[in-house]
Amino acid sequence: MGIENMRRWPMYIVFAVCILLILSLFNSWSIETELRNRVAEISTQLQECSKQQTSCMEESLTLLEQxxxxxxxxxxxxxxxxxxxxxxxxxxxxxxxxxxxxxxxxxxxxxxxxxxxxxxxxxxSKSATLDTLRLEKETLTAQLSERKQKIADLEKEIEKLKSSLTTKSAAAMPSKITPAAEPPKLSPALNVHNPINEPVLDNDAKEELEDVNALNDGNDFDQQLQ
Missing domain, CATH: 1.20.5 (Single alpha-helices involved in coiled-coils or other helix-helix interfaces)
Known part of the structure; x- marks a missing residue:
């Protein structure tokens, strides 16, 4: 019945309807193609986003590790x-x-x-003292040598005096002595306190002997210095 009604329509209306149908089909096909392309793009973007998300997660893990x-x-x-x-x-x-x-x-x-x-x-100071003591020792040694020489000279003079006194005493003794005769008067050199063997020395000789004894006592001090 519908076809019969369509047959009653004019031809231009039929052509117009056909054209509209064709256009609607073409439009739907283009929209479908576009939708497919968009879906493909979206899926591609989703894949890229997933890749980026994965890379971001990896980077975030790396950053966390760092x-x-x-x-x-x-x-x-x-x-x-x-x-x-x-x-x-x-x-x-x-x-x-x-x-x-x-x-x-x-x-x-x-x-x-x-x-x-x-x-x-x-x-x-010790060296200076030792030098001074050495000089004093040398001086005392020289003086001791001089005193020893003087003592030797004095001993020679004493020997001469002893010999002269012996000669004089022998010449003064008488040839015969009677028991009642008085002993001859002796000279001061032959006194009891001054026997023949001990000649009388003057003061200078006594001082020389005392100095010699003092020097002999100082020999111990010289030995300590040595």
Missing amino acids: RDGYVSKLNDLDKQKVKLAEEISLSKNKLAQSETQVNRTLINMEMCKTELQSLQNLQL
């Missing part, structure tokens, strides 16, 4: 900082102790220098 590494490095650096601070404090204490020890060493060195200088001065 962050953990940086955090551990920071912790290590903090520990090293604390350790270095302790080492610096210990080094400062050791440096202070070393400076104190160096100062003490310098003070001891100065004291040693002072003592060494005093010992050197004492050595110099």
Whole structure:
């Protein structure tokens, strides 16, 4: 019935309807093609987004690992900082102790220098004293030699006096002595207090002998100096 009704329509209306149908079909086909293209693009974008998401997740994991590494490095650096601070404090204490020890060493060195200088001065004074004592010893030795020479001369003179006194006493004795005869008067040289064997010496000779005894006593002092 519908076809029959269509047959009753004019031809231009039929052509118009056909054209509209064709246009609608073409439009639907183009829309479908466009939709397919859009779907393909969207799927491609979704794949790219998924890839980007994966890469982002990987990057985020990498960044998290790096962050953990940086955090551990920071912790290590903090520990090293604390350790270095302790080492610096210990080094400062050791440096202070070393400076104190160096100062003490310098003070001891100065004291040693002072003592060494005093010992050197004492050595110099001792050397000067020894030189003076040597000179005095040489002087005393020379004087002793002179006194010994004088003593030898005096001994020779004493021997001469003894010989002369013996000769005089022998000449003064009488040839015969009677028992009742008085003993002859002796000269002061032949007195009891001055026997023949002990000649009378003058004061100068006595002083020479005393000086010789004093010099003989000083021989012990010379031996100590040697």
